[in-house]
Amino acid sequence: MANEIAIEELRAFAQRIGLTLPDDELQRLLPGVIRAQKQAAELRALLSNSDEPAGIFIASKKNQR
């Protein structure tokens, strides 16, 4: 599992996706981002290579948007 994201990385990441967030907002955001990333990482343990995502594109299905 990757290391927890630090505040400097969060700031850089935010800038990269076009967000300029003040330091206090970044501080308040950090615990939630760490929790969200940890949760997402824990899901990997459930999966094998044969598991496909729930939402898949079916070429023959109409109105697929």
Add this chain to the structure above:
Amino acid sequence: MENELCYLSITEAAAALSKKTVSSVELTETCLRRIEAVDGQLHSFITLTADHALAQARQADQELRSGKGRGALHGIPIALKDLYMTKGIRTTCHSAVLENWLPDRDATAAMNLTAAGTVLLGKLGMHEFAFGGPSVDAPFPAVRNPWNTAHIPGGSSSGSGAALAAGLCYGALGSDTGGSIRTPASHCGVVGIKPTYGRVSRYGVIPLSWSLDHVGPMARSVEDCALLLQAIAGHDPRDPACADVAVPDFRGTLKDGIQGLRIGVPRTGWFDENLGVAPETEAAFNEAVKILESLGAAIVELDGTPFSVTRKANQTILVCEAYAYHEKTYQETPLKFGASVRRRMLEGAFLSAVDYITAQRARSVLNERICANFARVDVFAVPGAPRPPEAFATMDPNEQNLRPSFTNPFNLTGLPALCFPCGFTEGNLPSGLQIVAPPFEEVTCFRVGYAYEQATDWHQRRPAL
């Protein structure tokens, strides 16, 4: 008399309209007077459409008088969570972002209710964009619980739950992405169903998370909920996720009883997760299960582990899809969002594409594991919420992550889930019971809920306002 009228069930009100012992105008005026009298304490309505409602009521009365009745909902006053688009009527999502927005069309579900002859009283408060917690920094006040206004009503369909419990309308629509119909139903002592994913069109309903969003009705009885679902269920090509499946008569098997029905309780590995279920909530749940058993059901203990894991996938998908939807608005006007929505939504901005796809893959795996239980049982029974409604003053937004989520799994799996009252705490706050059925078997949820309702009187209790 006034209280008796405003707490009629839809079925009772429809019978009275049919016998002409009451008119739709009288029902509508009763609701409007009640709103005027008590909603200052509750803030369940954001927008009241009194003139519009009275015009619809007059039309309903005229049609009913001339034998042009449209069914059991004709002339019944209802209200909509404020994320259903309503043509020319302000739709705010309880947010400064859409504070004065007038949509140019109606949501399909709203349109279907109008076609059934309902009377629209107004638009109901909610958690901002159906996200986060009670909105304390939104342009509209947070909705309060009619059973004790110092407590939260649950959300995000908070106005729908509060208005029904307070007798301000006869039916309402909510929406549910992680429990937003069932939590306020549980906390306010009313009934709500999150139908199967795809059962009801989401067209014209402002999304929170496309692949988890469900829309559904709330009411004061199971039968009323079935009546409302009947009016809004069905295929709509304008919603790509809406299923082209037959719509059954949701009241058809309501009175068939539950003799021999196998009810699974996925307790082990779930109910004791972190802080676990609050003791009062678990006691009410256990008592409700005993009642179902006494009505002829067989209770089967199940492994709750796969249910417990769903929260991680649900939350990952939810925050990613929510940020994707709101990204442009957020980048242009971030401060128009309340602080709690802003922070939660941004969690999605910092997850990767692989995180999102992993969660959608986990969804397939968990869905298979959870639905495999339907080989052994007909429905699942779980509490509607892990604890009684918290007080605003002591509410800890992080605590919800430390309790089991009894609602998330059924957004991830899309299974139909009905929540109805099953008890009260010592402090007179409601508890709910949830019944979950296989896909498109809402009728089974209704059958269990109705049988339970006939054996108890929790749904007939009213808050002192």
